[in-house]
Amino acid sequence: MFFSRREMLKQTGMGLGMLGALSLLAGELAGEEKAVNPLAVKSAHFRPRAKRVIHIYLNGGPSQVDTFDPKPELTKYHGQPLPQGNLTTERRTGHAMASPFKFTKYGESGLEVSELFSKTAQHVDDICFIRSMQANTPNHEQSMRLMNCGDERLSRPSMGAWLTYGLGSENENLPGFVTMCPGLPVADVSNWRSSFLPGIYQGTYLDTRKTTVSELIEDIQNAGISAVDQRRQVSLLQRLNRLHQASRQDTPELEARIQSFELAFRMQTEANEAFDLSREPQHIRELYGETLHGRQLLLARRLVERGVRFVQCYHGDVQPWDSHDNLETAHRNLANECDGPIAALLTDLKQRGMLEDTLVICGGEFGRTPSVELSNGKPAGGRDHNHYGFTVWLAGGGVRGGTVHGATDEFGYRAVENPVHVHDLHATILHLLGMDHTRLTYRHAGRDFRLTDVFGNVVHQVIA
Numbered sequence: 001m002f003f004s005r006r007e008m009l010k011q012t013g014m015g016l017g018m019l020g021a022l023s024l025l026a027g028e029l030a031g032e033e034k035a036v037n038p039l040a041v042k043s044a045h046f047r048p049r050a051k052r053v054i055h056i057y058l059n060g061g062p063s064q065v066d067t068f069d070p071k072p073e074l075t076k077y078h079g080q081p082l083p084q085g086n087l088t089t090e091r092r093t094g095h096a097m098a099s100p101f102k103f104t105k106y107g108e109s110g111l112e113v114s115e116l117f118s119k120t121a122q123h124v125d126d127i128c129f130i131r132s133m134q135a136n137t138p139n140h141e142q143s144m145r146l147m148n149c150g151d152e153r154l155s156r157p158s159m160g161a162w163l164t165y166g167l168g169s170e171n172e173n174l175p176g177f178v179t180m181c182p183g184l185p186v187a188d189v190s191n192w193r194s195s196f197l198p199g200i201y202q203g204t205y206l207d208t209r210k211t212t213v214s215e216l217i218e219d220i221q222n223a224g225i226s227a228v229d230q231r232r233q234v235s236l237l238q239r240l241n242r243l244h245q246a247s248r249q250d251t252p253e254l255e256a257r258i259q260s261f262e263l264a265f266r267m268q269t270e271a272n273e274a275f276d277l278s279r280e281p282q283h284i285r286e287l288y289g290e291t292l293h294g295r296q297l298l299l300a301r302r303l304v305e306r307g308v309r310f311v312q313c314y315h316g317d318v319q320p321w322d323s324h325d326n327l328e329t330a331h332r333n334l335a336n337e338c339d340g341p342i343a344a345l346l347t348d349l350k351q352r353g354m355l356e357d358t359l360v361i362c363g364g365e366f367g368r369t370p371s372v373e374l375s376n377g378k379p380a381g382g383r384d385h386n387h388y389g390f391t392v393w394l395a396g397g398g399v400r401g402g403t404v405h406g407a408t409d410e411f412g413y414r415a416v417e418n419p420v421h422v423h424d425l426h427a428t429i430l431h432l433l434g435m436d437h438t439r440l441t442y443r444h445a446g447r448d449f450r451l452t453d454v455f456g457n458v459v460h461q462v463i464a
Contacts (some may be wrong), residue, residue, distance in 0.1 A: 011355075012145075022153070038200045038201075039168050039169045040168050041167070041170055042167055042168045044166075044434025045439055046434050048357075048398075048432065048434030049266075049359075049433075049463070049464075050397030050432045051170075051385075051397075052309055052311075052358050052359070052434050053163065053304075053309070053359045053397070053429070053433070054297075054301075054313065054345070054359070055160075055310070056297070056313050056315075056338075056342060056345075056363075057313065057315065057363040058313050058334075058363060059185045059315055059365065060140070060319030060365075061140070061322060061366045061385055062331070062367070063099075063323065063331060063367060063383050064368070064389070064408070065099055065367075065368070066099045066100075066101050066203055066331055067113075067116055067335075068113060068114065068129050068131070068393060069097070069129075069408060070346045071408075071410065071411055073410045073411055074096050074098045074412070075098040077096040078095075078346065079376075080095055081094075081096070082095075082271065082370070084409070084411070084413070086371050089385060089388075090139070090337035090385050091373055092374045092377075093369050093384050094372050095371060095372060095379070095381075096380055096411065097383065100198075100327075101116055101328075103113045106121040107124040107376060107402070108400060109125050111129065116339065117335060117342075118338050119343035122134050124401075126346065126396065126401040127393050127394070127402070128393060128399045128400050128403045128405060129379060129391055129393045129405070130392050130393065130394070130406055130417075131391045131460070132405065132407055132415035132419045132420050133249065133367075133391060133415065134389065134390075134415050134420065134421050135147070135366050135387040135422055136422075138366065139152075139385070140186040140322070140388045141186050143387060144187050144191055144370070145190055146187065146365070148191040150450075150451045150452055151196075151453065155190065155193065156195050156449075157451070158177075158192045158194070158195075158202075160439060161177060161193070161197050162430075162450075162451045163176075163177070163384070163435075164177045165197050165201045165440075165442065166434070166440045167309060167433065168309070170307030171307030173216075173266040173271075174274060175203075176262065176309045177192070177202070177203045177204065177310045177314040178203065178303055178310075179203040179204070179205050179206070180205075180206045180208045180300070180312065181205070181207065181208065181316070182314075182316055183209065183259055184317065184318070185314050185318065187317065191337055192312065196442065196444040198252060198256060199252065199256025199259065200263070203310075203341055208299070209292065209374050211295070213272055213275045217275065223232070227269075230265065233304050234265045234351045238262060241258045241261075266456055270304065270306070271322050274302055284348065285298070287344045288340075288341050288345070288348075289340055289341060291341065292337075293313075293337050293338045293341045296313050298341075298344075298348075300345070303350065315337070320334055321334055321380045323383065324375075325373065326380075326382060327368075327383055328381065330382075346360065354396075355396035355397075356396060357398075359394065359395075359396055359432055360394065360397070361393075361397075362392065362394075363391060363392030363393065363448075364390070366385055367387075367391065368386050369383045369384045369386045369413065370411040370413055388413060388415065389409070389412065389413060389419075394462060397432050399463065400461070400462055400464040405420070406419065418459075421455070421456075423457075425459075426451050426452050427452050427457060427459075428458050428459045430451065431458045432463065437452045437458075
């Protein structure tokens with residue numbers, strides 16, 4: 001049948017429209033440059049001492065005077081009012097409360113550590129205890145956001161997001177920032193969000209109560225399609241998304257979605273192996289112990305070993321270290337859960353030659369009072385929150401081991417020697433990773449933001 005040109009265009013209009021779209025797509029495919037991976041390794045500002053971080057978060061606020069900051073005067077004044085009086089706290093507190101735990105000197109440095117962490121204490125010569133930490137408020141939500149994001153009130157990018165934004169990650173098939181918790185901590189996802197940073201830098205959350213790879217990471221395996229065909233599908237989807245994005249450059253959520261699809265696909269090539277603890281030798285699994293916290297810290301070591309930049313391990317659901325009453329039993333049980341695995345992690349990193357460039361951080365969002373908490377006017381056997389002075393320790397990654405920095409008063413209430421604010425801690429962590437905290441910035445809402453806001457000083461004394 002013969003058609004005039006006018007008739008042919010009329011009959012095939014829809015088809016030509018599709019041909020035009022395909023032609024446009026073909027041009028995109030033929031001429032497109034390989035997209036830049038936002039997690040690609042980036043240069044540090046100066047030579048780093050550490051390449052990666054494992055943050056062991058004892059959420060809820062462990063008591064410094066029962067763990068890493070011995071105070072003999074508490075024994076002397078036990079049951080009596082503190083001579084200096086009680087500082088303002090969230091709840092009413094009474095007389096001085098001696099630690100029920102024995103402190104012993106360990107290592108060549110002779111540093112004292114409580115019996116609660118007797119296994120971790122075998123590594124004191126690799127640890128720097130900062131005994132003069134300070135936060136801003138005695139509230140869990142605010143102090144956890146401050147410790148993780150540098151601001152206790154507003155939504156800000158987390159420390160792990162800042163690190164992956166500034167340095168990238170050494171493994172494009174795994175997230176640059178992984179956060180693990182058996183449940184959810186207080187303030188939940190705000191602790192690892194990317195906020196106004198691109199969404200690819202947000203922490204990937206794993207509920208470590210789950211034990212198999214398919215449970216930890218849902219839909220990690222696709223049984224219905226081959227890897228080759230799935231790659232073709234994802235590539236087509238991404239190119240269509242890029243076409244869609246061309247006229248929507250001011251939509252960061254779209255870019256985050258595009259990057260998440262790509263990372264999710266790439267993870268299938270490596271996550272199955274990385275998260276499979278059965279691949280570890282039996283003696284290594286026994287070293288960590290077949291417990292939740294043993295699995296969690298062994299998994300952390302496997303991830304940083306494979307190039308993940310920042311791994312955060314929370315102790316438990318909500319705030320397990322929040323011992324307002326019966327502290328002796330509560331702290332002993334909690335320490336029994338994590339002391340052995342922490343010691344195993346330090347042993348394992350050291351024997352693999354990884355401790356020298358892996359920074360390990362351990363602590364909570366604040367400490368606890370040296371005075372006993374009162375319940376209905378009577379001693380409850382616990383301690384209230386204390387943000388005036390607490391302990392965080394660092395190991396490996398260029399840290400000066402076998403040392404103590406700063407001090408609280410004779411009762412462990414307030415930092416009185418070389419106080420270290422959380423902003424200072426963040427500045428020091430970034431410095432160990434080769435980053436100047438004043439230069440790691442992101443333009444948002446008309447000004448440059450950074451992890452340390454407009455504060456922070458590097459604590460050079462803790463650096464080897």
